[in-house]
Amino acid sequence: MRNPPALRKERRSECLSHGRKVQAAVSDNQLFFFFGLIPTFEHQQSTNTTSIAMSDTEMANSAPAAGSKTERLPITVSKPTPYTFDLGHLLVNDPNPLELPADQKLNDSLKATARDGVQVLLNQLLTTCEIKTSVSDGVLLTLPAPNIHLPRHKPLPIPKAPTKWELFARKKGIGKFSQKPGAAGQDKERRKKLTYDEASGEWVPRWGYKGKNKDDENQWLVEVDEKKWKKEAEANAEGGNIRGVSRTERKERIKRNERKQRSNEKRSNPARAK
DSSP states (O other): OOOOHHHHOOEEEEEEETTEEEEEEEOTTSSGGGTTOOOOOOTTGGGOOOBSSOOHHHHHHTSOOTTOOOOOOOSOOOOSSOOEEEGGGTEEEOOSOOOOOTTSOHHHHHHHHHHHHHHHHHHHHHHHSEEEEETTTEEEEEOOOOOSOOOOSSOOOOOOOOOHHHHHHHHHTOGGGOOSTTHHHHHHHHTOSEEEETTTTEEEESSSTTOGGGHHHHOSSOOOOHHHHTTHHHHHHTTOOGGGHHHHHHHHHHHHHHHHHHHHHHHHOHHHHO
16 A cells, blocks of 8 residues: 555656656655665655556556645756766766765755666666556566676686596596496486485485495395405404494595595695695
């Protein structure tokens, strides 16, 4: 529900475009983000609304009540140095120095300066941009392409240097580097993080916490090959048994992978390694 006219205090500008009268309402606290200003407003002013294109019914409903007098500011703004625009970003730049009269409140001066900027921006939009009308959407305004290339806050990320395995796989055509049809898809399927557990009927992770690779460690009966039997004496000497060999080997693989990862990082970025 819109506020009563006495609380809105909307300032309106009218222009003719394509033979149709388009009414643009500029409120006191409207579009201040173009100037980076966030003034403090009274409670009545904070409830104002923003509307660039309104239908005829909304115009009629928002008309001031009979007998009430509202201040109508000029729709043309003249400055010694003209404004510059980037309509694609809805940006207006005022190169003129900011003059704040001593006999006027700071908040009022900032609002007046920002209102002038919003007014010229609306005038530029309504006079230079293409305006279309439709029954369902009303009045539509098409913005042009942006002129200003906004800079990045952070530099572009540096691509990671390939690991020794990636260099070898590219040379030999292994995995995702294979030229065989469907090889990349098979490698992607193999590297998925989840796998189906037929015993529980659920999808479980391949590695990590409750990973599928730990199933052999929890089985009551484990098949042991001849190579692991040779390690039985070593396991008994360390106070363990042959069932713990698989866990020990898994821990060793993790440490070996971590060492390779650190080696790859040092080789790809020698400056950081120093």
